[in-house]
Amino acid sequence: MDTPRADQSRALETLGRSSGPAGLILSSLADGPKHGYALTKDIESFAGVRLAPGTLYEALTRLEAHGMIEAVESQDRRRPYRLTATGATALTTYLESQRKVAEVGLRRLADSWALT
């Protein structure tokens, strides 16, 4: 039987081709609201990936529709977005599953290849 936690994890995966950018966006928003350009720069700094504008906004649109982020009122034309509680839960589950994969991969590399 699915747990609510598992459902939240799948919520990120159901974003299709936007699920990868969605994980980066939610991680970027975890420390506070950011607008599109700030997101691009932040993601580039911590992930080494430069999200193109179309890709970024496709993911933003879907994340907002799924209630994982919300727009912050702003006088500026560059509207900031912030993480919602739903988004925080989905991100936590997503990152935990990613960490598990990373830990297994690194352990096996260490055992077989002595690379770490």
Add this chain to the structure above:
Amino acid sequence: MTVSVPAPPTGDGGDSRTSQHAALARRLLLWYPRAWRVRYGDEFAELIAAEITERGPCWRRSADVAVSGLRARLAGVGMTGHPLDAGAAARAGLATVAACAATAGLAGAAMWAQLAVGLQWSVPPDRGITLAMDLMSAALLVLAMLGLLAAAPVAWTAAAAAVRGHGRQFRWPAVLVTAGLLVLVVGGHHFENGWPGTGGHLLAPQGSVPGGVAAFGWAATMWITSYWAHPAALGAFPATQIAWMVLCPVAIGCVVTGAVQLLRRAQLSPRALRYEMWLANIAGAELAAFVGGAVVWVLSAGDAGPGAPFRTGAIDRAGLAILAVALLGCAAAARHVRAAAGHG
């Protein structure tokens, strides 16, 4: 909570380069549907302009925006994963299923009418042609019935909304459907008389389709013809017939557009949506059966000489290709309706 904002690359000076970047950003926005531009346009244009200022114009960025914009347009008609709410996604997908089915039905009806009229006049040289006609006729009949069954809940929802005083949004689509149908029926009945087979012919019993139905089908699809590529031959047609060949597709366009708009605007219940999906699945199977019948015709009529009534030409092969593409469109949209209904 504070908003972290890096130093903006766009100066506020409003120099010519900045305004060029803003203009380029505005042009790129046109890839997106209007509703998307209203919601995200300003902030997205700001981002693009900032990117251009920092990194210069780049075809990869333009391509990314174009692809995302087209995906947003496809999402708006239920052809890709949808950012809208599940109900809107299901309605958009259903409307696309209806539009694809209408396109396929029209292409099929044009092929069918040619064959039906041919059977009023000639004995087919191959039994496969009669078999093809029976298959195509049965499939079209079922499709027409499915169309009526699908229209019922939509018409009911629109009528109920009108009774409650909320029918304004249905007014224009309903007018389009009614006017289009009126023109089609009256004009079709008038111009079917231009075909001598009207009302049945001496040889009519050899076909499964009544002569009047065949003649009406011919009149309603006579504009789907290769005569458009031969203006000299077309010039020999009576002016009223040419006018009808122009008016008829407009009328059909009105019916399809109005029906699709009604479907998109009607707030169907989840149960009604499931019913419509059930009908859409059957329609898909019927369209596939029709394509099968058409393929049998093309194969059976392969050796017919020029001028033979059952001969297939380039326009029939194009019709078959349109049918196949519309069928694939139906299947793709239906898949997204099912996904949206699953989330609803």
